[in-house]
Amino acid sequence: MKSVLNSKRFKVLTTLLAVLMALSFCACAVTTDPSGDPTAEPAGPTDSPTAAPVEEDPSQIPKVEASEQFSEFDTTIAYIPDECTKIELKQDGTVVTGQGATVSGNTVTIKTAGSYLISGTLTDGQIAVNVEKTEKVRLILNGVSVTNTKTACIYVMSADKVGITLVRGTENVFTDAKKYTEIDEKGNPNACIFSKDDLTINGYGSLTVNGNYNNGIGCKNDLAIVTGTITVKAPNNAVKAKDSFRMHDGVLTVKSDDDAIKIDGEDDVAKGFIFIEGGALNLTAVDDALTATYNITITGGLVTTYAGGKSVNCNGKVSIAKGSLVEK
Numbered sequence: 610m611k612s613v614l615n616s617k618r619f620k621v622l623t624t625l626l627a628v629l630m631a632l633s634f635c636a637c638a639v640t641t642d643p644s645g646d647p648t649a650e651p652a653g654p655t656d657s658p659t660a661a662p663v664e665e666d667p668s669q670i671p672k673v674e675a676s677e678q679f680s681e682f683d684t685t686i687a688y689i690p691d692e693c694t695k696i697e698l699k700q701d702g703t704v705v706t707g708q709g710a711t712v713s714g715n716t717v718t719i720k721t722a723g724s725y726l727i728s729g730t731l732t733d734g735q736i737a738v739n740v741e742k743t744e745k746v747r748l749i750l751n752g753v754s755v756t757n758t759k760t761a762c763i764y765v766m767s768a769d770k771v772g773i774t775l776v777r778g779t780e781n782v783f784t785d786a787k788k789y790t791e792i793d794e795k796g797n798p799n800a801c802i803f804s805k806d807d808l809t810i811n812g813y814g815s816l817t818v819n820g821n822y823n824n825g826i827g828c829k830n831d832l833a834i835v836t837g838t839i840t841v842k843a844p845n846n847a848v849k850a851k852d853s854f855r856m857h858d859g860v861l862t863v864k865s866d867d868d869a870i871k872i873d874g875e876d877d878v879a880k881g882f883i884f885i886e887g888g889a890l891n892l893t894a895v896d897d898a899l900t901a902t903y904n905i906t907i908t909g910g911l912v913t914t915y916a917g918g919k920s921v922n923c924n925g926k927v928s929i930a931k932g933s934l935v936e937k
Contacts, residue, residue, distance in 0.1 A: 665777055673811065673835055675857040678884055682770055683809045683833050684857075688724050688749055698729030698753065719746055730754040739766040742806075747772040750781040750814065757784075760791035765804035773802075775814030775837045784819040800827030800849070811835035818842070824849045825863070831880075834859055834888070846871045847894070852880040854901075856910070862891045869894040869916070872901040881925075885910055885933075897922040907933045 673684040694707030696717055703712045709721035715734030719725055722744035727736070728751040735757055738746050746768055755762040762783040765771045775781060785801040792798065797805065801820040807830045810816065818825045820843030826832070832850035836859045841847040847863035848854065851874040863869045869892035874881040881902030887910040892898040898914035899905055903925035913935045914920040920936045921927055 667776070673857065675835065676886055678855050678886070679833060679835060679857055682745060682772060683811065683835050685772075686774055686811050686813070686836070688726070688747070688774065690726060693724045693726040693749060696725055696727045696729075698727065698731045698734065698755070700730070700732050700734070703729070703731070703734075719748075722746055724749060726751055728752050732756055733758050735760065735762060735764060737764045737766060738768055738771055738804075740768050742767060743769050745770045745772070747774055749774045749776060750779065750812075750816070751776040752779040753781045753783075755783050758786045760789050761785060761798035761801060761803045763802040763804075764798050765806055765808065768804075768806045770807040770809065771804055772809045772811065773816070775810070775812030775816055777813040779814040780817070781814060782817045782819070785822050787821045789822050797829075798827070800824035801843070803827045804832075805829045807831045807833075809833045809835060810837055810839065812837050814838070816840070820844065820847070825865075831855070833857075834861060841865075843867075847892075849873070852877070853882050853884065855884045856888050856890070857886055858888045858910075860889045860891075864893045866895045868896050868900045868918075868922075869898045869914070870900070871897075875902055878903055882906070883923075884908075885912060889913075892916070894918070899923075901925070905929075909933060911935065913937060 668687050668689045670687040675684050694709050696710055697704045703717055705712060709723050710717055710719045710725060715731050716737060718737045718739055720739060722740055724747040726749045734755055740746055750773060762785055783801050800823060801818050808828045813836060815838040818841040823845045825841035825843035825847045828850040830851060831853045833855045835857045838860045840862045842864040844866045846868045847865035848870045850872055854870055854872055872881055872883055882904035883899055883901045885907045890912045893915040896918040898916040898920045900922040905921055905923045905927045907929045909930060910933060912933060915937045
């Protein structure tokens with residue numbers, strides 16, 4: 610009797626196994642594409658391919674949330690390419706598409722307010738700004754390389770305020786000569802990037818300033834860094850302004866044979882200051898790292914100094930948040 614039962618169980622198990630194998634075969638033989646067509650070719654691997662990078666819409670870049678030390682102009686990074694005058698730098702053949710800029714040899718001069726989208730290379734040239742004192746100009750650097758063997762690479766002669774916006778993902782490099790042969794009676798310009806009026810740097814690209822003559826970035830009024838990755842070297846002061854230096858965020862790395870950041874204005878006790886509220890500053894100087902006439906305030910960020918002189922040099926008020934200054 611037991612032998613008969615075992616025989617029946619064996620037949621049942623064999624039948625079930627056959628049915629399962631048939632179902633498995635059917636499942637492997639029939640494929641369905643996303644449209645539901647069972648006759649379509651197999652859809653391939655189920656892993657999704659890596660998505661192509663989405664190009665940033667520059668008109669949608671949000672304003673930077675900064676303190677009242679920074680104006681709306683300072684914190685605005687967005688721009689509309691179709692509304693910009695486009696300048697393609699080319700040796701002996703720079704092309705300007707739009708209004709407001711002229712070309713003479715390898716010098717591009719901006720003469721009216723507005724936004725200028727700049728790209729390309731000049732092996733011995735200059736970008737100059739000469740507009741009314743009430744007008745603002747934005748130089749949007751989209752992969753720019755300029756060298757100059759006679760004078761400054763960027764020279765702001767006249768303006769209310771000039772902004773340098775660094776397009777995300779781009780590298781922008783400026784290199785001046787060891788000796789300037791084109792300066793005015795006051796010795797200007799005296800920096801690779803030089804402005805007689807307010808100057809702001811923002812954006813999410815990089816800026817490299819190779820100063821060989823005197824200062825790296827020089828400004829006769831207020832100088833602000835809002836965002837960006839900025840590297841400056843100079844035989845004198847790496848960064849110098851008369852009225853103020855303000856920094857919100859970004860990375861600033863400098864190497865100077867004198868002071869790293871220097872503010873030397875004495876005309877107004879409300880100015881002559883350094884104000885840092887964020888970002889990373891790596892300051893290497895043969896002399897002082899931070900020098901200001903009346904006031905140095907650090908409320909946030911991290912300032913790391915490698916100074917042969919003082920890390921902080923100010924005859925006025927100095928206020929530094931705990932942990933924001935590291936001396937090496």
